[in-house]
Amino acid sequence: MLEGLLVDLVPRGDTFEQMEHKWENSEAHFWASAGDRVFLSHATIERWHTEERERSAHRHPKGVRWGIQTKDGTPIGDIGIGWVLPHLRLAMLGAMIGEPDYWGGGYGTDALLLIVDYAFDWLDMRRLWLGTMSINTRVVRQMEKVGFKPEVRSRDAWLVSGHGFADEIVYGLLREEWPGRDAVIARLGLVARSE
Amino acid sequence: MLEGTIVDLVPFEDDYATYLKQWMNEESWFRARPFDRREPHTEHDVKKFIEDMEKSDHGQLIGFQAKNGDPIGGLLYDHEWTRVRKAAAIFFVGDMRYEGSDEVLDGLLMLLRYSFETRGMHRMDASVLAFDETRLDAYRRAGFVHEGTLRQHVRWDAAYVDLHMLGLLESEWPGYAQIAPTLGLQASDLEPKPKPEPEKKDEKKDK
Numbered sequence: 044m045l046e047g048l049l050v051d052l053v054p055r056g057d058t059f060e061q062m063e064h065k066w067e068n069s070e071a072h073f074w075a076s077a078g079d080r081v082f083l084s085h086a087t088i089e090r091w092h093t094e095e096r097e098r099s100a101h102r103h104p105k106g107v108r109w110g111i112q113t114k115d116g117t118p119i120g121d122i123g124i125g126w127v128l129p130h131l132r133l134a135m136l137g138a139m140i141g142e143p144d145y146w147g148g149g150y151g152t153d154a155l156l157l158i159v160d161y162a163f164d165w166l167d168m169r170r171l172w173l174g175t176m177s178i179n180t181r182v183v184r185q186m187e188k189v190g191f192k193p194e195v196r197s198r199d200a201w202l203v204s205g206h207g208f209a210d211e212i213v214y215g216l217l218r219e220e221w222p223g224r225d226a227v228i229a230r231l232g233l234v235a236r237s238e
Numbered sequence: 239m240l241e242g243t244i245v246d247l248v249p250f251e252d253d254y255a256t257y258l259k260q261w262m263n264e265e266s267w268f269r270a271r272p273f274d275r276r277e278p279h280t281e282h283d284v285k286k287f288i289e290d291m292e293k294s295d296h297g298q299l300i301g302f303q304a305k306n307g308d309p310i311g312g313l314l315y316d317h318e319w320t321r322v323r324k325a326a327a328i329f330f331v332g333d334m335r336y337e338g339s340d341e342v343l344d345g346l347l348m349l350l351r352y353s354f355e356t357r358g359m360h361r362m363d364a365s366v367l368a369f370d371e372t373r374l375d376a377y378r379r380a381g382f383v384h385e386g387t388l389r390q391h392v393r394w395d396a397a398y399v400d401l402h403m404l405g406l407l408e409s410e411w412p413g414y415a416q417i418a419p420t421l422g423l424q425a426s427d428l429e430p431k432p433k434p435e436p437e438k439k440d441e442k443k444d445k
């Protein structure tokens with residue numbers, strides 16, 4: 044477990060897998076998948092889990108996915124590294140808080156600080172990156188706040204349901220630019236809250 | 239076969255498959271695929287790569303050759319994403335005599351013609367290692383726009399190097415018939431390479 048101020052990152056067990064049907068069919072999927080909407084049955088999601096387990100048994104290196112839960116133990120989403128290239132010491136991050144009620148409340152940033160520290164301090168990555176739709180204001184704000192640099196603006200890189208084409212912004216963070224989680228918490232003045 | 243101005247596009251088979259055993263271990267290959275680990279490719283790897291591309295639902299491996307039929311290298315139409323209508327346009331030069339030549343540019347233009355005019359793509363992606371002026375020049379001449387740079391993204395011979403990211407939109411593509419004549423494409427008129435030895439016959443012959 045990685046302990047944050049508002050959330051903890053925990054193994055994604057059955058509790059999280061059971062939430063996925065709700066999360067993936069919700070607006071959260073739209074933001075996390077860069078503009079897609081899907082209709083997923085329980086059976087499909089079940090099959091994903093089985094396939095994912097089979098694949099990850101053979102795959103090296105594995106991505107890493109943590110569950111995000113609030114301090115009172117409510118599962119709200121997940122965060123992790125989907126694509127890791129050890130020979131480049133390069134990792135791509137991804138996150139989805141499946142419960143819209145929790146968006147914009149600082150939970151995602153708290154989880155992000157944990158995963159950045161984890162990627163540098165435990166996995167010995169050297170650079171982290173992530174792409175998002177230009178219209179995903181929460182991610183854009185979050186990245187700037189935490190200290191990622193916008194490096195590329197790919198024009199019309201996503202087709203967004205109900206919007207048309209949108210640009211992708213790609214962010215990067217180098218290890219030497221990362222002062223450590225404690226320093227960022229101090230700079231942003233983040234504090235734990237009593238629920 | 240798709241006929242260009244100074245090159246033709248053909249299925250990646252026969253001599254191409256033989257040449258690829260060499261090409262896939264050369265500099266130009268790794269420059270075209272900056273995320274790959276630098277490692278030796280065996281005959282088995284080469285065969286598997288060709289097979290995988292052939293089976294792929296979102297890619298095509300295409301050979302391109304001079305008008306005299308001499309193979310130059312390969313074009314990769316890859317990572318096609320039909321919902322978003324985008325794909326990656328990648329080329330590698332096998333016969334290094336053609337490095338930086340107009341033949342390579344024509345190959346890239348023909349790949350773009352295929353992407354926009356046959357596959358109906360909206361956007362094409364490309365990436366170039368920051369020091370690779372020759373590749374950057376080919377993409378630029380074909381109309382690609384530099385959209386940003388991923389800092390120190392790739393490990394390359396004891397250093398971390400930047401990766402330029404490029405894009406070209408269908409609205410910016412004038413059409414092959416329009417753009418090709420404006421670029422003054424000149425054939426290099428090189429002598430064809432000697433044909434590769436036929437496969438698997440008399441393996442002990444030259445021992």
Ligand SMILES: CC(C)(COP(=O)(O)OP(=O)(O)OC[C@H]1O[C@@H](n2cnc3c(N)ncnc32)[C@H](O)[C@@H]1OP(=O)(O)O)[C@@H](O)C(=O)NCCC(=O)NCCS
Pocket residue numbers: 071072074075076120137138139140141145146147148149150151152153174175176179180181182184185188
């Ligand atoms: C992306 C995500 C993990 C971020 O987590 P979060 O808890 O919502 O983010 P935070 O609250 O920590 O930070 C978001 C920032 O955006 C701000 N923000 C929220 N809504 C905003 C809006 N409409 N316009 C401008 N800023 C906004 C917040 O105020 C906050 O900034 P602040 O701390 O300066 O006030 C979460 O929103 C999520 O899962 N969204 C759906 C899926 C998704 O987009 N995944 C990422 C794909 S790349």
